[in-house]
Amino acid sequence: MDKKIGFWEAYSIGVGGMIGGGIFAVLGLTIELAKGAAPLAFLFAGLIALLTSYSYAKLSVRYPSEGGTVEFLVQGLGNNLLSAYLNTLLLASYVIMLALYAYAFGSYASAMIFGHEIELYKKILIAFVLAFFTFLNFLGAYISGKTEDIMVFLKVAILLLFSILGFFTGDFSKLSPEHYESLIKILTGGLIIFLAYEGFELIANTAADIENPEKNLPRAYYAAVLTTIFIYVLVAAVAVANLTYEQVVKYSDYALAVAAKPFLGDFGFILIGIAALLSTSSAINATLYGGARVSYLVAKTGALPQEFSRKIWKHGTEGLLILGVVSMIFAIVYNIQNISIAGSLGFLIIFAAVNYVNFRLYKETRSNRWISFIAFVLCLFSIAVLIGYNAQHNPQNLHSSLVVLALTFLFELIYRILSSVRLQSHIDPRLKVREKFMHAHHIYLQPVLKILKNIFKNLEAYEVVRTSSIDLYLVSKGDRKRIKKEFFDHLNKALKHKSEKFVHLHIITPEQKEKIPKNSEKIRL
Numbered sequence: 001m002d003k004k005i006g007f008w009e010a011y012s013i014g015v016g017g018m019i020g021g022g023i024f025a026v027l028g029l030t031i032e033l034a035k036g037a038a039p040l041a042f043l044f045a046g047l048i049a050l051l052t053s054y055s056y057a058k059l060s061v062r063y064p065s066e067g068g069t070v071e072f073l074v075q076g077l078g079n080n081l082l083s084a085y086l087n088t089l090l091l092a093s094y095v096i097m098l099a100l101y102a103y104a105f106g107s108y109a110s111a112m113i114f115g116h117e118i119e120l121y122k123k124i125l126i127a128f129v130l131a132f133f134t135f136l137n138f139l140g141a142y143i144s145g146k147t148e149d150i151m152v153f154l155k156v157a158i159l160l161l162f163s164i165l166g167f168f169t170g171d172f173s174k175l176s177p178e179h180y181e182s183l184i185k186i187l188t189g190g191l192i193i194f195l196a197y198e199g200f201e202l203i204a205n206t207a208a209d210i211e212n213p214e215k216n217l218p219r220a221y222y223a224a225v226l227t228t229i230f231i232y233v234l235v236a237a238v239a240v241a242n243l244t245y246e247q248v249v250k251y252s253d254y255a256l257a258v259a260a261k262p263f264l265g266d267f268g269f270i271l272i273g274i275a276a277l278l279s280t281s282s283a284i285n286a287t288l289y290g291g292a293r294v295s296y297l298v299a300k301t302g303a304l305p306q307e308f309s310r311k312i313w314k315h316g317t318e319g320l321l322i323l324g325v326v327s328m329i330f331a332i333v334y335n336i337q338n339i340s341i342a343g344s345l346g347f348l349i350i351f352a353a354v355n356y357v358n359f360r361l362y363k364e365t366r367s368n369r370w371i372s373f374i375a376f377v378l379c380l381f382s383i384a385v386l387i388g389y390n391a392q393h394n395p396q397n398l399h400s401s402l403v404v405l406a407l408t409f410l411f412e413l414i415y416r417i418l419s420s421v422r423l424q425s426h427i428d429p430r431l432k433v434r435e436k437f438m439h440a441h442h443i444y445l446q447p448v449l450k451i452l453k454n455i456f457k458n459l460e461a462y463e464v465v466r467t468s469s470i471d472l473y474l475v476s477k478g479d480r481k482r483i484k485k486e487f488f489d490h491l492n493k494a495l496k497h498k499s500e501k502f503v504h505l506h507i508i509t510p511e512q513k514e515k516i517p518k519n520s521e522k523i524r525l
Contacts, residue, residue: 007216010203014224017199019156021280023232024272025104026193026340027239028252034189035245036179039236041190046229048382049197051375052351053225055358056200057218058365058372060207061467064434067427068204069354070298076357079423085412086353087298087423091323092408093346094294096400097195098287098327100339102126105280106331107253112273117253126331133284134324155282156231158275162260162268163234169263170241188389191382195343196232198351200224202286205294208430208501214466253336288323298427330400338400345386345401352379366467433497434468441470445523448490453525456483461523462516469502473516480507 027038034041056072065071070087077083106126110117173179180186203220210216239259251258257276260268331339355376362369390397416422426432437444445463453459456478464471476483484505491499508515 005206005209006211007220010206010210010216010220011224011227013206014200014203014220015156015227016282017202017286018197018224018228019159019199019231019279021101021104021276021283022193022196023159023235024108024256024276024279025100025253025336026196027236028248028255029337029340030189030193030236031240031243031245031248031255032189032252033181033192034186035181036175036177036240037181037186038189038240039175039233040180041186042193042232042236043190043229044187045190045194045197046225046232048194048348048351048375048378049200050222050225050229051371051378052355053200053221055355055367055372055375056204057221058367059354059358059361060204060217060221061213062361062365063431064207064210064213064468065426065428065431066205066208067298067431068207068294069201069350070294071427071431072204072354072357074423074425074427076361077353079425081412081416084416084423085409086350088408088412089346089405090350091294092404093195093198093343093350094287095323095327095330096339096343096346096404097198098130098284098323099331099334100195100336100343101280101283101287102130102327102331103336103339104253105129105277105284107336108257108273108276108280111251111254111257112270112277123332127328129281129284130324130328130331133281133288134320136285137288137320155275155279158271158278159231159235162256162272162275163231163238165263165268166238166242166259170238172237172241174240175237184385184389187382187385191344191348191386192337192340193344194382195340195347197225197228198343198347199283200228208428213469288320298423334400337394337397341386341390341397342400342404345383346404348379348383348386352376352383355379430497430501433495434502437495437499437502438468438470441465442523444491444494445472446525448487448494449523449525451490452483452486455486458510459525461525462520463523464517464520469504471504471506471517471520473506473508473520475508475510475513475516477509483507 030041031038059072059075063071063075067074069090073083073086077086103126106122106124106129107117109125109129110122114121181189200221203217203224207213207217210220235256239256242259242262243255247258248255254273254276257269257272260272262268264271334342355372358365358367358372359369359376361367362372387398387401426435445461449459449461452474456476458476459478460475462473462475464473474483474487484507487505488498488500488503491503506515
């Protein structure tokens, strides 16, 4: 049986996915727009992420799949051009995230090496970091996974240290309302950095492997988003208190490092610079691995050209190589504003669709549909604000967004016309087996339990049917190991698939029947 992951592992995936390069790359942009209200801007973006995480939690429990977001879109929208386009847009958004992280790496590394940014060397460093981690992912998941564990711990520790020490030197009167910008600028300041919250969706890709998903998945989502909101708001407050507006404008691309100087001097600049390099490296590593895996999985089921799944050297696929190269081009060609807006816009569109899916499937997911509806409306409102503000004040910042939205749609449309390949009904084949079993579980369980009753006399069976799994209680005096082996051997043979991840077997003696939940139903044998 495959080892399952628990709450803490899922929580770490969410926190590690969110607290990546985003906070280092775009903090300066938010402070430029919102000034003293920058923490409120982060809070607003976090609220959208928190409400959206409700939809993700419910959909992850109902449709646990390695396909994650793509699976939810297919289940809610069906096999059509829209779901296929959103899938391609998601992959493009991964590319934008990689470009953002690489851009931040180049900015901080250039500032640390030369004392200030030098454009040529920044671009060389952008190309270097993407090439390095693409190569590292070609070597396999073990090496990249071990590297990730170390970097996640260090980046969070340094951010917390920055926040604690910064409280002793900051001028917190800068956070008072007289230093706030207009409401539209505050909202835009939050939305331009919304992509810094997108990483919680990575939890969805592990949903099929999480122990006690009904309990652990929602807890992991909400705890990860709340933790990230707390750290972002704290960091934003300390940064505003320790920076002048002139410094924010001048050092926008690496504002957080400059903010550490008042209380740690040059050492603070270097410390935050190291944290930024670790964070952006960690985020590039995780996104390359996750994005390549999703493209590989979806390519096998017919969403992208098969070249994305062809191995070309060691553990690497052409999909991984294409992600690395396209991200490199995007990061070198566009500035941080273009990249941030394109990324935030892409994920706001994706999250709006996921919230709509959960609103539509609320009976299947056993959800409060109005929470998802509010999140859906907030996403649409945010898209309108982000586009409207920049169209009025900085239309050139929307250039990359229009390129991404138009090219992904044209790609999907042309590919759909030229190819007969379509998205499958289930992106993850394991989910298809699970769904098949859940819709007719008695047809599979009854014969297996009757076989067991012939072997182990006086055996009784009780079930609790959950959203996407079954708790099965077998009452018998027989040998537990043998009962378990016989049960799964026969059930797996009938399903032609491992069933341990969606049938949770509890074997108890007649004297322990009080352990059977009151909401269980007895299965007649």
